Amino acid sequence: MPQLNIHLPAILFVGPTGIGKTPLGEYAERHGYKGRRCSHFDFGAALRAVDASGQPVGALSESDVSFIHRVLTEGALLENETFYIAAELLRAHIQASQLLPDDVILLNGLPRHVDQARAVDALVDVKQVLHLCTTPDVVYERIGCNSGGDRSERTDDDTEAIARKLAIFETRTRPLVEHYRTRGIPIAEIDVIAQTTPSDIWSAFQ
Secondary structure, eight states, X not given: OOOTTOOEEEEEEEOXXXXXXXXXXXXXXXXXXXXXXXXXXXXXXXXXXXXXHTOOOTTOOHHHHHHHHHHHHHTOOOOGXXXXXXXXXXXXXXXXXXXXXXXEEEEESOOOSHHHHHHHTTTEEEEEEEEEEOOHHHHHHHHHTTTTXXXXXXXXXXXXXXXXXXXXXXXXXXXXXXXXXXXTOOEEEEEOOTTOOHHHHHHHHO
């Protein structure tokens, strides 16, 4: 099994809720990236899986599981003092996926803000950022018609929750694009409408 200190190359997906990051990650994992194997780390799904099971993962504790439930209920972000939870889930994913040095990890939902980006640097090597661009109207339309096919089990898609997530994205997450740009990381910006499919995005990105 590979060691967890492998500094894997990563592609970061940046985009608001409902834009299709999860279906994109699943599609990319099946098809690979320029002949390389991809592994999709969906941070939100990892949090929801822990919450649903009620069981700690790796070195996490029962109190961490309770905290994860509160994060999901309130739509909060993990700040510096609780980033170890994200790190543990990412390490668990890398270990379970048996990733090798030439594989690519697709980051979906982590990092969510610039402080997390600095912490993520210790775990993976972000080589590219895929910035999915759209408008709030398109977000509501995509979620309303479940464009990506991944919202049927979600319980956090009411109008108030979506508005809160969009506000957090604008203030905390979108600045990641400029953060990586200033570091010289290539940024690919792709416009997304309600009918855009994962295949459309991945083909344009490659």
